[in-house]
Amino acid sequence: MQFPFELTRATNSVSDDLSELPQHSEYIACFGKCKSLAELDKFTNLRFLWISGVNEKQAQILPTLESVETLVVHDLRTETLSLLKCFPNLETLMIWGNTKTSKLTELAYLKKLKILGLEHFPKIAKIDEISLLKNLKMLCLTGSVDAALNIDTLEPLAELQDLELLHITNLKVSDESLSFVKKLRSLKELQISNQFPTAEYASLKSKRPDIHCTHFVPYILGSLECSKCGAGQAMVIGKRKPFVCPECHPERLKKYKREFEALVANAT
Secondary structure (H helix, E strand, O other): OOOOHHHHOOOOOOEEEHHHOOOOOOEEEEEEEEEOHHHHHHOOOOOEEEEEEEEHHHHHOOOOOOOOOEEEEEEEEOOOOHHHHHOOOOOEEEEEOOOOOOOOHHHHHOOOOOEEEEEOOOOOOOOHHHHHOOOOOEEEEEOOOOOOEEEOOOHHHHHOOOOOEEEEEOEEEOOOOOHHHHHOOOOOEEEEOOOOOHHHHHHHHHHOOOOEOOOOOOEEEEEEEOOOOOOEEEEEOOOOOOEEOOOOOHHHHHHHHHHHHHHHHOOO
């Protein structure tokens, strides 16, 4: 099971004039500055809208688009997510970049949403509104290549009882807790980066062995070469844990393995 990141890439040419497109179009990729943006509702068969570079003025002229089921927005330059009110029947939403908004209030309008992806929201600290999306099946929360996503706590996600896949990478979570995952009864796949304390991963391995996660292990062998012998180093699981060469320092890896197994055995 994988999060559908491929949807973030436009599969059609990106239009700068909607009047040039056939009105029976089911998929449209356009710029926020494109001509005839306010006339999107003429495309009555539209199911998928991909749009890049949307400012406040452009968001305000968007018409209500009840037929759209998938919305992908790159570089959203608005202080709120009010444009979401134009898409009452969304099932898939991906917003790839918004450096202005500090709240996710308007997510609450998307009662039918099943897939949500949010990337690079540097002013967001609370994600309570996501807990209202009871039909959500897949969720991705991630920072950008250059900056982590800073969140107070992930605990509100415990309300997502239908969630099957959770992708959380490049995050800084103030309470450093993954305990909410234990409450996600439908979760099958956890895709996560190595940014939480070792005990959090060990506890989940103990309490939720039914969840597939690559980080429910003491270490992961990788391709980063050892400067001494050239062997691939092992990434020890846990925040601030080192990379260790299995050829040069096998005993160190054994020690980390024993420590991880002890944490699993004693997890509460």
